[in-house]
Amino acid sequence: MSATERPFLPLLALLLVLLGGCGEKKSEAPRPEAPAVPVLLGEVTTRRVELILEQVGTLTARHDVSLRSESEGRVVEIAFREGQPVRKGEVLVRLDAARVRANIVNFEAQISELNARLENKLRTLERNRPLLDKKLISQLQFDNLETEIAEVRAQIAQARANLVGEEVRLADTVIRAPFDGVAGVRTLSSGDYLKVGDPVVTVVDLDPLEISFQVTEKFKPKFSLGQTVNLQVAPYPDRTFSGRISFLSPRVDEATRTFQVKAQVDNGAKLLSPGLFARVTVITDVFAEAVTVPWESIIQTEQETYLYTVQDNIARKVPVRLGRITPQWAQLLDSELVPGSAVILEGKFASRDGGRVAPKSPSAPGGAQE
Template sequence: MFKTDRIRLPLLLLVAVAVLSTGCSDSDTQDVRQESPAVPVILGEAQTRRVELILEQVGTLAANQDVTLRAESEGRVVNIAFQEGREVARGDLLVQLDSERIEAAILSLQARMAELNARLHNQLRTLERNRPLVERNLISQLQFDNLETEILETRSQIDGVQANLAQERTRLADTRIRAPFAGVVGARTLGVGDYLRPGDAVVSVVDLDPLEISFQVPEALKPKLSLGQGVSLRVAAYPQQVFEGVISFIAPRIDISTRTFQVKAQIDNAERLLSPGMFARVEVITDVFEQALTVPWESVIRTEEDTYVYTVEDNLARRVPIRLGRITANWAQVLEGDLAPGAPVILEGKFAARDGMRVAPQTVTPRQ
């Protein structure tokens, strides 16, 4: 019995020492935690600015008018009046076909027309001279009727000659192939002496100003677009240059397979820098926020579950969830979040910060 009590006493003393030691350890840990140094951070600032929401689409430039002229009359090429790749005005002569036979036919028809007109004139005079004679029965009614019939036949012949003359003049005009609109002619593929038949290709003419681009737009943005609205365009050939244009067409129907609608824009090309077939990137401003709240992009932390920034109040980091709008390389628009203009946000040191942690701001760096 006495042996057992002697063993129990040392055990009780050990337990008491352990309890006292544990209490001292927790107190020491709290003191250490309270005295841990603040995390150094560099701050930026939430700012208001004008933010434009921009629709970015791609498309291919095309000419408003691009035609291949074809021969409408048969004949030999006697003159090529254009230089390939040069600008031409509407109505300029491009190619002349041999027209000697047609011109000879026109002269013959004109002579025949003069002859018939002279005959008709004489017949009308004879008819008028004989009108009082038939009234006095000095000539028969049959003779008078024959004169009227001859006049009708002459007039019919005149109508036929006029029709043939108009046809030959049309054929003559077809031997002169002219530019249907102002533009640039394409490559020359024929020479003097070539024989053309109706339908043979002669040369292409392309209208380069303005050019047109077509692109698809999501149906949700249809209320944001209107005819005459400005667009901007960039191409790889001139990466630093922005070309301007306006919306010229908005499709009245939605493509149910893509839930988009077609939009066309006319692009100014007075300097002839752009060419049909170029791949282009189009930008259209769909909305404007004059006083949008933004934060430096460097301050934003994005995870699969959340997007947030750390702001600083009384040297304590505070985690603020946000919802973003437009994002650029330098800043991001804040659509939702407990932030005010001028609020400091952590730029450097954000990944080391925790909600409620003491921080030591080093400087405030304004972001543009």
């Protein structure tokens, strides 16, 4: 090597060192830890929970009849006032019964005359019996007398039947309330002539009323006679009316898989009316110490329902199955959460399973926005 090449050797070595250093992998800096999510906490509690089944139905009257005339005649008295209570047996309308009464008097006189004739012929028969034994009269004469007696008896029977018919007609000229109720609209006037079958007035029994509704077959074991039902109707949105189950259908409809339930509803105040649409609620189960959480803690998606609990400022995802739900709380079914456990109310959508959280006071300003 010449003397002129020696000064370049140190420079070449330095260049090789620099190039080798450029190929070395740099060490990664540690990632910063995710900040804790600010959360507002609630608490797992226990309470009495009633599971309520809701159905709808229409109120009807147990007795609602349109009375019709069973006799012909002119209206001589209208004794009811429309919309007013009537008692069973109370007279509502009277028809002219003068002709019927005259017929009754006539048939009574006819029966009296026939009875007198019968008695006379019976006495004659008894007087002729010894004569027949002594052959003083023929058997034919005696038989004719017995035939006459039979004919008179038949005439008496017919007259009595006619009398009964007229007495029925007389009773039918007085139209009475068949049960306690309320009289409907008045459509008659004095002097109107009614024929058999003409409408007179409607009478409706308003207390108690009845409601009928359908229930899915799976709830059949939850229903029993005498069980309480509650109702709400649009005219009185702030009032609840109660009744008791009076009928449970023994059959389940094969098409709808439901069975019919009827309940009698107390209507002593006469606030309810037949035809009203009602929302019916029935308690089907009672849990004395049900596990519940604030409704704000629940997260529901198409795939699952869950919430977050917090322990040592760490969020834990817990799948849950819900029972009864209200705007304030939700019942947890088959839950292992114990009363007093903390659950996330605000900040739940920003939380993650195993992530750190920072509980805050409910009165603290600001907070995480969901």
